[in-house]
Amino acid sequence: MESPEIAPSTPPSSCNISPPTGQWPAANTRKPNVVYIIADQVAAPLLRLHNASSPIKTPHIDALAAKSVLFSSAYCASPLCAPARASMVSGQLPTKIGAWDNASPMGVDVPTYAHYLRKEGYNTVLAGKMHFIGEQLHGFEERLTTDIYPGDLGWSPSWDEPDRHLEWFHNTSSILQAGVCIRSNQLDFDQEVMFKSERFLYRAAREKETARPFCLTVSLTHPHDPYTIHKKYWDKYEGVDIPLPEVNIPEDEQDSHSKRLLRVCELADNKPPEEAIIRARRAYFGALSYVDDNVGRIMEILEECEMLDDTIVIFSADHGDMLGERGLWYKMSWFEGSARVPLLISYPKQFPHKTVPYNVSTMDLLPTLVDLVGGSFDHRLPLDGVSLLPYMKSQLALIPHHDTVFGEYAGEGTIAPLMMIRRGPWKFVTCPVDPPQLFNLKEDPKELHNLAVSHESSVAKVFKEFVEEANSRWNFQAIHDEVLKSQRSRRLCWAALSQGRYQSMDYQPNDDDASKKYIRSNVPLDELELRARYPPVDAMGRELARGHAKDNAGAKNE
Numbered sequence: 001m002e003s004p005e006i007a008p009s010t011p012p013s014s015c016n017i018s019p020p021t022g023q024w025p026a027a028n029t030r031k032p033n034v035v036y037i038i039a040d041q042v043a044a045p046l047l048r049l050h051n052a053s054s055p056i057k058t059p060h061i062d063a064l065a066a067k068s069v070l071f072s073s074a075y076c077a078s079p080l081c082a083p084a085r086a087s088m089v090s091g092q093l094p095t096k097i098g099a100w101d102n103a104s105p106m107g108v109d110v111p112t113y114a115h116y117l118r119k120e121g122y123n124t125v126l127a128g129k130m131h132f133i134g135e136q137l138h139g140f141e142e143r144l145t146t147d148i149y150p151g152d153l154g155w156s157p158s159w160d161e162p163d164r165h166l167e168w169f170h171n172t173s174s175i176l177q178a179g180v181c182i183r184s185n186q187l188d189f190d191q192e193v194m195f196k197s198e199r200f201l202y203r204a205a206r207e208k209e210t211a212r213p214f215c216l217t218v219s220l221t222h223p224h225d226p227y228t229i230h231k232k233y234w235d236k237y238e239g240v241d242i243p244l245p246e247v248n249i250p251e252d253e254q255d256s257h258s259k260r261l262l263r264v265c266e267l268a269d270n271k272p273p274e275e276a277i278i279r280a281r282r283a284y285f286g287a288l289s290y291v292d293d294n295v296g297r298i299m300e301i302l303e304e305c306e307m308l309d310d311t312i313v314i315f316s317a318d319h320g321d322m323l324g325e326r327g328l329w330y331k332m333s334w335f336e337g338s339a340r341v342p343l344l345i346s347y348p349k350q351f352p353h354k355t356v357p358y359n360v361s362t363m364d365l366l367p368t369l370v371d372l373v374g375g376s377f378d379h380r381l382p383l384d385g386v387s388l389l390p391y392m393k394s395q396l397a398l399i400p401h402h403d404t405v406f407g408e409y410a411g412e413g414t415i416a417p418l419m420m421i422r423r424g425p426w427k428f429v430t431c432p433v434d435p436p437q438l439f440n441l442k443e444d445p446k447e448l449h450n451l452a453v454s455h456e457s458s459v460a461k462v463f464k465e466f467v468e469e470a471n472s473r474w475n476f477q478a479i480h481d482e483v484l485k486s487q488r489s490r491r492l493c494w495a496a497l498s499q500g501r502y503q504s505m506d507y508q509p510n511d512d513d514a515s516k517k518y519i520r521s522n523v524p525l526d527e528l529e530l531r532a533r534y535p536p537v538d539a540m541g542r543e544l545a546r547g548h549a550k551d552n553a554g555a556k557n558e
Contacts, residue, residue, distance in 0.1 A: 060296030114139030128219030223287030
């Protein structure tokens with residue numbers, strides 16, 4: 001099934017809300033659990049899901065994809081960690097919620113999928129990275145770990161000083177120092193994320209069948225740079241031909257935004273040597289295999305605890321990584337390597353495997369989750385995402401903004417709002433300080449030919465309509481002024497908060513109450529042991545039906 005070439009003049013629906021279908025799940029059935037696995041900085045075009053010749057070894061993700069609805073043209077709403085995640089959890093574009101960069105706080109009154117599912121009776125749990133600034137829960141009832149990145153205002157960029165390189169910006173060190181490690185910050189963090197996630201799933205398995213359903217978000221920091229990985233995963237690519245980037249553009253021929261990114265990342269006139277590029281890509285491939293093993297471990301637990309049939313499993317990423325394509329690294333652009341992400345939704349007993357080739361956004365996950373659990377929306381509240389359930393049920397007529405994705409970027413590397421429209425085969429990118437770009441990805445998947453300068457009448461018509469749509473949709477000057485105001489305010493506050501006593505904004509997990517762990521004197525020992533054992537057994541060691549662990553109290557001779 002090929003994506004139809006929907007003309008950019010297709011009028012968008014006036015409906016900003018994707019109403020729930022009301023058809024599933026049935027009101028008298030237990031709602032399914034949800035496990036949402038997020039990897040960080042995954043270049044979707046490199047995965048075997050989308051590239052059969054890829055050398056990247058991801059057998060568990062591939063197996064999950066084989067029983068999922070696979071969205072092969074999914075995009076982030078902003079190609080940078082914090083704004084991408086803020087838009088993903090809220091279903092709203094960055095301009096709607098002030099998610100400009102990696103130090104932009106999202107309002108505590110912005111509803112997220114955690115709020116919506118919690119309202120529907122779910123225990124909403126987060127393990128791992130979410131890059132929230134300030135408020136650290138945003139609707140999650142439990143947060144099992146702290147974040148790997150700071151939750152304060154310290155990473156605020158400055159469009160007032162566009163050529164200033166701040167110490168926390170990306171630079172060439174991740175590439176030049178790429179290779180094998182025994183430990184790293186990233187491995188320490190993801191090990192904790194997995195330990196806490198596994199423990200939560202086992203805890204959930206011990207609950208009574210009448211317990212609340214859960215939505216567990218497992219957010220790993222791999223394969224995000226630095227490009228280093230344990231020898232176990234580095235060795236998976238011993239003897240493997242690590243491909244170099246396919247597209248190489250001389251620095252003086254780069255578009256203006258790419259030239260800025262090269263300067264920001266200290267890559268201008270400083271191209272890494274080929275051997276460093278190969279090391280970086282090999283370590284990145286190994287990091288994806290590490291992510292894959294963790295996906296496999298989660299699936300193994302769900303299966304062995306007999307929860308898999310009643311659990312919706314989602315796999316995606318916040319944004320991509322250019323990984324040397326076009327001479328660019330990391331993200332912060334709208335090219336495919338940076339902006340496209342994997343997106344799988346698995347619930348085989350309701351939705352058979354299929355591939356959806358239409359353009360969708362990670363913002364669509366909020367309304368999709370609400371639809372999947374039979375929830376409801378307040379239609380008076382803003383929502384830019386649309387439910388993907390009609391795609392999953394092949395009911396395309398129910399989808400507003402069909403095959404269309406909007407993206408917004410206002411972080412480091414740009415000096416004005418950088419916006420994107422993806423519709424049908426077209427990708428249109430516009431920024432007040434840069435020449436516009438128009439690509440036909442069906443004919444030009446490597447984005448080599450900017451059709452914004454085409455004299456062909458049909459293409460010129462498409463371009464003109466995109467320009468008019470963008471100018472109608474976005475007030476670029478007003479957005480620019482709002483970004484500058486936010487940056488200046490945050491930098492002033494951070495300068496003040498950096499003086500005197502430092503008060504951390506980082507999340508401090510509070511789930512480690514030793515009085516409620518393992519064996520304690522306030523609960524009879526036999527009862528404790530039976531409660532902790534899974535699968536549950538009776539006093540004679542006979543296995544009981546799953547979901548009855550807490551009914552056992554051997555110390556009371558029951």
